[in-house]
Amino acid sequence: MNLINKKVTHKLFGIGSIVKYNDSSIEIHFASENKKFVFPDVFGKHLKLHDKSVAHSLEKIIEKKEMEHNEEERKKEEEKKLQQKNQELRWGLEKLMKNHKLHSESQMVFWCDTEEQNSSLLEWKVFSGVIKSGNNKGKPTKPIRLHQNSAVLLTAIDSSMPEKDRRILGVYMVNEDFIGKLCEDGYIPAHSKYRLQLTEQESDQMPFWKYYVNERSSQKMTWNTGKYRYFDNLWMAQILLDIAELKSDPKERELAQQFFEHFCKMNLITAEELPKPNGALMRM
Template sequence: MDLLNKKVTHMKWGTGTITAQDDAIVSIQFDEVAKKFVYPDAFELHLTIQNEQDAAKFSEMIVEKEERQQQKLLEQQQHREQAQKKEQKRLQYERLATNHKLHPQSQLVFWCDEEEKQAVFKDWTLFSGAMKSGQNKGKPNKAVRLHQNSAVIITARAPKTAEQDRRILGLYMVKEGFYGKLGDDGFIPAHSEFRIQLSEQESAQLYFWNYYMNDKTPNKMAWSTGKYRYFLNEWTAQILRDIYSLKTNQQEKTNVKLFLQHFCKVNQISINNISPRSGVLASISQ
């Protein structure tokens, strides 16, 4: 606020006129002496503007300035807290990466409904669903086994068809730096490079139950509840190998081969010794 030539009162020096002003200092000429004061702090302690309208405007300016300062302090505090959380998460990532041991079933097979089928290959992310019961009811599920060696197999079956008709629509590696234990929001994003979407013709040749078998019910093809289940690392390698065999476009074959090589490397699987598929359907057809 411009206070030049405004009349002020000081408790000791009496009435004076402001002769100079900048962002830090205000100069005032009193009857017998010239003084300099810290601006605007002195107006809260020693100085009073005589004109009531000017004084009111000045008070409003001070309030606004204090509010801006408080907002700035709040933003700085929030920034510090965010930085602390980011650092804590980074340390968690480091510990997980250092202590990680490969689980034989650290892949995830996902049951897509019709709406999800439309979105997954656009957004390249899936939601693991919410807890159905217990004290965490409504909170997102955590696919805790997922690590940077994990792939997500996307499956679906047409309405009113048998479970044995479930087909593989595609798959992707999880995003770089993703850890299921820290996935608080339940979303499982895709790797920036290793992603495959199958055509209708290709998907028609990849039946999920050719690869999957439940040891407890080896002759049964049933998916009763849940959006996902864990899947053997070896089975995922079988799927990638078979997708490679299906592809006829050379560039697509190259991309699948790179995916397969990366997958086998991070899961410590010999690419030349991937076992034959042995799911329920494959066993029945033998």
């Protein structure tokens, strides 16, 4: 569409002709002087083209630009609402974190089957399972005790071995902003830094039942049902300390020590006063 030399009428300046224009401005020669206007905004209310066919084409351009402008404004408004919603969520999370009271058993031990032994360490997350009965049957189980101070212990046994031979595969702190009671999908992701995997040789030296005990039956080592158990914060600290002492690689040992210190800080545990492991294996 060419607008050069096209005749126009302006409400204030009268008849003129277009001498120059681009995507954002237009220059018109009137009887006494040239005037510049915003293009194509000036058309419609203030300026009218004499050529009807060109005016029709220009209307299409103006309509398209208005639609693009409206779409841009809509996106800005949606972005503003999203930012406000995210801010409200952050405030809510900060409030929950600030008001959180430590539970003495806010650690999780997870039973990894053959497939999960690889996936849990590769993806660094576990699935808490689904509710078996009631109104919420089939929905993911919420790991309600897990919070920023919580760690997840990954364990497994060979199908031919007794439960007492369950060994530790790895451990991770939960993601920095994870709150179990708000978990809708049942997945428990790992912290960006604090995650440790044991070699097969290291794992053989870390039997789970060295630390864990059912106080109602202190010498009995049975799991029965379910994918996970909550257990004592002190037991997790004992495990982390032993892993740190077990690691021979300097970088892994340093990370394990930092993990242990961070965990103790988050759970208000004094490392110097940490008791020795006294799980079911130690009571036989």
